[in-house]
Amino acid sequence: xxxxxxxxxxxxxxxxxxxxxxxxxxxxxxxxxxxxxxxxxxxxxxxxxxxxxxxxxxxxxxxxxxxxxxxxxxxxxxxxxxxxxxxxxxxxxxxxxxxxxxxxxxxxxxxxxxxxxxxxxxxxxxxxxxxxxxxxxxxxxxxxxxxxxxxxxxxxxxxxxxxxxxxxxxxxxxxxxxxxxxxxxxxxxxxxxxxxxx
Amino acid sequence: xxxxxxxxxxxxxxxxxxxxxxxxxxxxxxxxxxxxxxxxxxxxxxxxxxxxxxxxxxxxxxxxxxxxxxxxxxxxxxxxxxxxxxxxxxxxxxxxxxxxxxxxxxxxxxxxxxxxxxxxxxxxxxxxxxxxxxxxxxxxxxxxxxxxxxxxxxxxxxxxxxxxxxxxxxxxxxxxxxxxxxxxxxxxxxxxxxxxxx
DNA sequence: GTCTATAATAGGATAGAC
DNA sequence: GTCTATCCTATTATAGAC
Numbered sequence: 001x002x003x004x005x006x007x008x009x010x011x012x013x014x015x016x017x018x019x020x021x022x023x024x025x026x027x028x029x030x031x032x033x034x035x036x037x038x039x040x041x042x043x044x045x046x047x048x049x050x051x052x053x054x055x056x057x058x059x060x061x062x063x064x065x066x067x068x069x070x071x072x073x074x075x076x077x078x079x080x081x082x083x084x085x086x087x088x089x090x091x092x093x094x095x096x097x098x099x100x101x102x103x104x105x106x107x108x109x110x111x112x113x114x115x116x117x118x119x120x121x122x123x124x125x126x127x128x129x130x131x132x133x134x135x136x137x138x139x140x141x142x143x144x145x146x147x148x149x150x151x152x153x154x155x156x157x158x159x160x161x162x163x164x165x166x167x168x169x170x171x172x173x174x175x176x177x178x179x180x181x182x183x184x185x186x187x188x189x190x191x192x193x194x195x196x197x198x
Numbered sequence: 199x200x201x202x203x204x205x206x207x208x209x210x211x212x213x214x215x216x217x218x219x220x221x222x223x224x225x226x227x228x229x230x231x232x233x234x235x236x237x238x239x240x241x242x243x244x245x246x247x248x249x250x251x252x253x254x255x256x257x258x259x260x261x262x263x264x265x266x267x268x269x270x271x272x273x274x275x276x277x278x279x280x281x282x283x284x285x286x287x288x289x290x291x292x293x294x295x296x297x298x299x300x301x302x303x304x305x306x307x308x309x310x311x312x313x314x315x316x317x318x319x320x321x322x323x324x325x326x327x328x329x330x331x332x333x334x335x336x337x338x339x340x341x342x343x344x345x346x347x348x349x350x351x352x353x354x355x356x357x358x359x360x361x362x363x364x365x366x367x368x369x370x371x372x373x374x375x376x377x378x379x380x381x382x383x384x385x386x387x388x389x390x391x392x393x394x395x396x
Numbered sequence: 397g398t399c400t401a402t403a404a405t406a407g408g409a410t411a412g413a414c
Numbered sequence: 415g416t417c418t419a420t421c422c423t424a425t426t427a428t429a430g431a432c
Contacts, residue, residue, distance in 0.1 A: 015415060036235035037319030040408060051409075053416050061409065112318050119373035120315050121235030131374040161371065161380055162364070169367020173359065175317035176329040182359055213397060238426060249427080251398050259427065 022047050022057055023068045030069050031114045035123035038062070063126055066118065070127055073114050074134050076105070082141040091149040092191055099187045102167065109174040109183025116168050139164055142194060149195045159194050166190065220245050220255055221266045228267050229312045233321035236260065261324055264316065268325055271312050272332045274303070280339040289347040290389055297385045300365065307372040307381025314366050337362055340392060347393045357392050364388065 017025075025047045029038045043065060044051050058064035080101035084094050106113065115134060118127050142160035147153055170186035215223075223245045227236050241263060242249050256262035278299035282292050304311065313332060316325050340358035345351055368384035 032318070034232060034234060034319045036232060039406080041406085049415090050417055052411090052418085055409070056415060113370075115374060116370045117318050119370055120230070120310050121232045124373065128376055132376050135371060135374045158383070162384075165364055165367035165371050165380060165384060166360070167367070168370040169363035169365070172311075172314045172317055172366040172370065173333060173363050175322065176313060176333045178326055178330050182363060185356070186360075186363060237424080239424080247397090248399055250400085250429090253427070254397060 019057055023072045026065050027069050030066055031112055034117040035066050036121040070130055077138060085141045085145045091145050091195060095191050099190060103187055106171060109180025112175055113168055113171045146194050150197055163190050163194050217255055221270045224263050225267050228264055229310055232315040233264050234319040268328050275336060283339045283343045289343050289393055293389050297388060301385055307378025310373055311366055311369045344392050348395055361388050361392050
């Protein structure tokens with residue numbers, strides 16, 4: 001007796017894709033279509049999984065998928081934007097690393113901001129708290145960097161908020177104009193405006 | 199014979215609402231839900247018109263409604279933002295009029311930007327050209343004002359683009375944080391940043 | 397020009413086999 | 415864990431009476 005393989009091996013074969021990989025494939029769909037515009041059909045196609053398989057990963061359906069994507073962006077931001085800001089080296093160099101990462105993430109201004117997309121429509125009510133936390137955390141990290149660079153606390157907070165405002169706004173305007181240039185230009189001017197000694 | 203009233207009076211009773219009024223009632227729905235999230239049911243409720251009546255005004259359906267709304271925003275912008283910029287008086291005062299109008303239009307930062315909403319999802323492809331024209335025209339008008347105030351041409355264009363970027367971004371961040379303060383703060387700093395002698 | 401009624405379809409979500 | 419098949423509702427859109 002007891003020759004059966006452990007029950008979880010039998011009942012739960014290994015997934016074709018680890019959950020994190022699935023989330024990464026969902027992301028561009030929400031990035032392009034927003035929450036309301038993202039259909040299960042497209043989410044299914046993007047992951048290569050049938051609708052039912054998606055419901056296995058995300059029992060709460062589309063809302064769960066979007067939540068996971070926002071969490072993934074949060075995690076990405078933590079890793080590629082916020083952590084570098086607190087790392088070693090001159091503040092200018094750390095900020096540069098964040099901007100480089102953002103430039104890549106947003107395709108140099110050709111992609112939209114997933115977080116920005118989630119501010120409108122049905123998503124807003126669903127994810128307001130989560131979005132507020134992410135934006136707040138991002139702003140805090142930038143403000144801390146500015147303080148470290150010698151900017152007074154109050155001014156640092158305003159500058160940090162302005163930096164995020166500009167990045168988000170630049171993605172909107174770049175999308176509206178169909179021209180990524182405003183985004184890249186905006187990224188270039190962030191360091192001076194955030195860190196300059198007043 | 200010929201005692202009948204003119205055929206158009208008979209066949210086409212006066213509308214309950216002039217078309218422009220209908221468009222004005224559609225606007226907040228697209229402003230709140232974006233293009234993909236705006237349903238005919240809600241558009242119908244907002245106007246007080248049945249779905250079929252909406253199709254009378256807008257034979258092309260939802261896309262036609264959104265197009266009309268964008269045109270209306272364009273017209274509003276022309277009247278309340280762009281025309282004042284070209285009017286009489288000191289540049290600072292004209293800019294102030296535009297900012298005052300924007301503050302009202304966006305509910306002091308509690309509303310989203312209809313144009314910004316149309317940059318994502320199904321709307322982007324449909325309205326890209328229209329959006330590009332509106333953003334471009336707005337930026338041009340601000341740049342002209344800056345030039346008039348003594349800012350060199352090239353710098354004026356960049357500053358104007360940055361002003362629009364900040365306004366759009368502030369609406370996103372205000373929405374994300376659930377706090378309109380960033381928007382109002384952003385409006386207040388536009389004049390100095392746009393018009394200052396470098 | 398507006399309505400009620402209805403068509404036609406796409407959307408989100410579930411059941412059950414494997 | 416994944417699939418096919420299906421359900422149910424909401425959605426866009428149209429038909430036709432008034």
